[in-house]
Amino acid sequence: xxxxxxxxxxxxxxxxxxxxxxxxxxxxxxxxxxxxxxxxxxxxxxxxxxxxxxxxxxxxxxxxxxxxxxxxxxxxxxxxxxxxxxxxxxxxxxxxxxxxxxxxxxxxxxxxxxxxxxxxxxxxxxxxxxxxxxxxxxxxxxxxxxxxxxxxxxxxxxxxxxxxxxxxxxxxxxxxxxxxxxxxxxxxxxxxxxxxxxxxxxxxxxxxxxxxxxxxxxxxxxxxxxxxxxxxxxxxxxxxxxxxxxxxxxxxxxxxxxxxxxxxxxxxxxxxxxxxxxxxxxxxxxxxxxxxxxxxxxxxxxxxxxxxxxxxxxxxxxxxxxxxxxxxxxxxxxxxxxxxxxxxxxxxxxxxxxxxxxxxxxxxxxxxxxxxxxxxxxxxxxxxxxxxxxxxxxxxxxxxxxxxxxxxxxxxxxxxxxxxxxxxxxxxxxxxxxxxxxxxxxxxxxxxxxxxxxxxxxxxxxxxxxxxxxxxxxxxxxxxxxxxxxxxxxxxxxxxxxxxxxxxxxxxxxxxxxxxxxxxxxxxxxxxxxxxxxxxxxxxxxxxxxxxxxxxxxxxxxxxxxxxxxxxxxxxxxxxxxxxxxxxxxxxxxxxxxxxxxxxxxxxxxxxxxxxxxxxxxxxxxxxxxxxxxxxxxxxxxxxxxxxxxx
Numbered sequence: 001x002x003x004x005x006x007x008x009x010x011x012x013x014x015x016x017x018x019x020x021x022x023x024x025x026x027x028x029x030x031x032x033x034x035x036x037x038x039x040x041x042x043x044x045x046x047x048x049x050x051x052x053x054x055x056x057x058x059x060x061x062x063x064x065x066x067x068x069x070x071x072x073x074x075x076x077x078x079x080x081x082x083x084x085x086x087x088x089x090x091x092x093x094x095x096x097x098x099x100x101x102x103x104x105x106x107x108x109x110x111x112x113x114x115x116x117x118x119x120x121x122x123x124x125x126x127x128x129x130x131x132x133x134x135x136x137x138x139x140x141x142x143x144x145x146x147x148x149x150x151x152x153x154x155x156x157x158x159x160x161x162x163x164x165x166x167x168x169x170x171x172x173x174x175x176x177x178x179x180x181x182x183x184x185x186x187x188x189x190x191x192x193x194x195x196x197x198x199x200x201x202x203x204x205x206x207x208x209x210x211x212x213x214x215x216x217x218x219x220x221x222x223x224x225x226x227x228x229x230x231x232x233x234x235x236x237x238x239x240x241x242x243x244x245x246x247x248x249x250x251x252x253x254x255x256x257x258x259x260x261x262x263x264x265x266x267x268x269x270x271x272x273x274x275x276x277x278x279x280x281x282x283x284x285x286x287x288x289x290x291x292x293x294x295x296x297x298x299x300x301x302x303x304x305x306x307x308x309x310x311x312x313x314x315x316x317x318x319x320x321x322x323x324x325x326x327x328x329x330x331x332x333x334x335x336x337x338x339x340x341x342x343x344x345x346x347x348x349x350x351x352x353x354x355x356x357x358x359x360x361x362x363x364x365x366x367x368x369x370x371x372x373x374x375x376x377x378x379x380x381x382x383x384x385x386x387x388x389x390x391x392x393x394x395x396x397x398x399x400x401x402x403x404x405x406x407x408x409x410x411x412x413x414x415x416x417x418x419x420x421x422x423x424x425x426x427x428x429x430x431x432x433x434x435x436x437x438x439x440x441x442x443x444x445x446x447x448x449x450x451x452x453x454x455x456x457x458x459x460x461x462x463x464x465x466x467x468x469x470x471x472x473x474x475x476x477x478x479x480x481x482x483x484x485x486x487x488x489x490x491x492x493x494x495x496x497x498x499x500x501x502x503x504x505x506x507x508x509x510x511x512x513x514x515x516x517x518x519x520x521x522x523x524x525x526x527x528x529x530x531x532x533x534x535x536x537x538x539x540x541x542x543x544x545x546x547x548x549x550x551x552x553x554x555x556x557x558x559x560x561x562x563x564x565x566x567x568x569x570x571x572x573x574x575x576x577x578x579x580x581x582x583x584x585x586x587x588x589x590x591x592x593x594x595x596x597x598x599x600x601x602x603x604x605x606x607x608x609x610x611x612x613x614x615x616x617x618x619x620x621x622x623x624x625x626x627x628x629x630x631x632x633x634x635x636x637x638x639x640x641x642x643x644x645x646x647x
Contacts, residue, residue: 115148
């Protein structure tokens, strides 16, 4: 009977069934035969897959930010984010960026970023299934974060160590780390952290078949995830509850929780978790012999695993396809699928997962029948099983041998005491002295070698850092020089543009004053002609007087002609942009004649010049000024010329 998959906090932890041993296969899933039960874990990072274009855009953005900052702390933070970005596509690049983050963070003793860099190193080895290396770096991360006051990050580091020990099968140590993490989260009132820990403790109890206790912790975790509105965490716990209901033979409840979990993972765009849910549903259909739906969900899982380039996940899909084809008595199709799965699993080298594939292949060849190949795969599976059993027996033998040697030594010491107490004392002193001398010698030798290695490592580290700082300095100088040249070019362009603009303004101002003075001179000349005609008409004959009066009327018309104003307004608008629009917006009750006066004041014309342009007396102009102040709600002594020149 095949179990479905656990979803662990921060990782996907898959549950499968086997006999008398743990199966650790990273980033993959595999199934086994009926009525053989124990839990094993497969760890896969829950990084949301980015499209290549989006990832490149983010990478370029990060690299640009690095160029723009000289702060080691900011650089360390950005390098750590780049390392996160590459964890699911290129582990070598992820480690390179983590190393850069570590170098920059070490310069200023930024322990938070130092811890994050060690975590990224640990994750890179964790995803490759190298638990020993991952544990070393997680422990380094914990030692660094302990030097800060960030309680949540300290708890997260303890939680990661719990994950490692749990994956290695040391459940007591894992539980101890989880409880320590829980205390930190409780003291800091971090509900989401508590939800993570409850979920992890539930998985451990699930492993030991304490199903009701596991269910209690799952429900506590689910309640906290819902309270913090953590959809991903909620879906993870739902999947674990589906596992619980599967093992409790409540298939309907199991299907319900798995489908709810899948719906959430689809909503939050989490393809790896969605693929896992599809695989779980296929496994449930397979064990419930509702075979029509199995391939549909397996194909869905394979498609999603392909999108995120998870070859081991795909190999697990092929393994489950092999089980499905064996169940429906299609052995040739089963063999094709199982061979694809076995090819990947042989590369990993995990004997337990290879063993399961070999057993399934033996069964498929037996159904063809091809007894020779069936026997061959059976013998190979037995060899793997004997190898695993041999390793376990060797560990057991070593434990018994140590116990036997200890008991034998105790008996000899007692006997020796009875026969020769004095001799025993002398020998003990001699042995202690020699042993102490040897121990001290070994200790000094070890310390000397360790110190020598440390000094060599430090010299190499500082040499690399010096080179890196020199390159960074040279690069920064080059960038600063380019920036200065660009600034000088921009200043020169702006200077030329300003000179051109000032020349245009001066030219337009001259045109405006020329236009205004033209109107003033024209009206002045016409007024003088009118006065002369008036003097002549008063002393002339009636016929001449009539002609003189007609000429005066014609002069009056010419003085008031609007074409002069339109020409003046065109030049005025070129120099004073939007003057009339702003004036009308701020003082909407001004007439067209008022606006003309405002424009004349703007160009600093005198009262006399305004009177000549408008063909009125200076007194009439002063009256217009008085009415303007009233309309504009100004003090009587306000200088209108200064006001409009600044307007």
